[in-house]
Amino acid sequence: MPRLRWLFLALLVVPLADAIFLVFVAGEIGWELTVALVVLTALLGTLFVRAEGRATLKRIQRSLAKGEPPTDELVDGGLLIAAGAFLLTPGLLTDALGFLLVFPLTRVPFRYAVKNWVVKPKLDAQTGGFASGNVYTFGFPGDSDDSPFGNANMGGNAGPNAGQRSEDTVDLDEDAYDVEFEDDDRDQ
Numbered sequence: 001m002p003r004l005r006w007l008f009l010a011l012l013v014v015p016l017a018d019a020i021f022l023v024f025v026a027g028e029i030g031w032e033l034t035v036a037l038v039v040l041t042a043l044l045g046t047l048f049v050r051a052e053g054r055a056t057l058k059r060i061q062r063s064l065a066k067g068e069p070p071t072d073e074l075v076d077g078g079l080l081i082a083a084g085a086f087l088l089t090p091g092l093l094t095d096a097l098g099f100l101l102v103f104p105l106t107r108v109p110f111r112y113a114v115k116n117w118v119v120k121p122k123l124d125a126q127t128g129g130f131a132s133g134n135v136y137t138f139g140f141p142g143d144s145d146d147s148p149f150g151n152a153n154m155g156g157n158a159g160p161n162a163g164q165r166s167e168d169t170v171d172l173d174e175d176a177y178d179v180e181f182e183d184d185d186r187d188q
Helices: 002-029 031-066 071-090 092-102 104-127
Strands: none
Touching: 002 031, 002 092, 031 071, 031 092, 071 092, 071 104, 092 104
16 A cells, blocks of 8 residues: 555656746746757657667567577666656656666666566565575475574574474484385285
8 A cells, every 4th residue: 555655646746846847947948948848858759769669679689589588678678668658748857767768878777676676576476486586495484483493584594403403303213214014915
């Protein structure tokens, strides 16, 4: 529920801030130049998004031809879609954010953030940690610290009880594994 509140708040605050900034700019340079600037950024933005979209598609094809997963390229494609939406939205703040997403040099931090805060948590939730390697090797997530295997959240270590015997441990000598069968028709 808190994420929906933040999204709702952003959907209210961003257009309001954009409108206030447009009024401020129009007061400084005149409304004719402000409208021309908004139209110019939208036109230039569509040209840049098309060019970057084509380059991203070529990089996706190259990665697939090599047999590599095109993860960065797919995230770039999603960011370019967002950039196009920001650039077509009338406003100078959204246009500035759209231009940051269009150019490859400034898109890298956004790609990093999307991969670490959106993609990895989603994959970990669906695969139980196998996508990022965050797999529990001893116990289960949420086990108590007094489990016989030590702390369950150690991620690969045996925990503080390593090398100690638990009360549940039963030590069998070698004779306990020898099973003798009777000779009742097994040789036939």
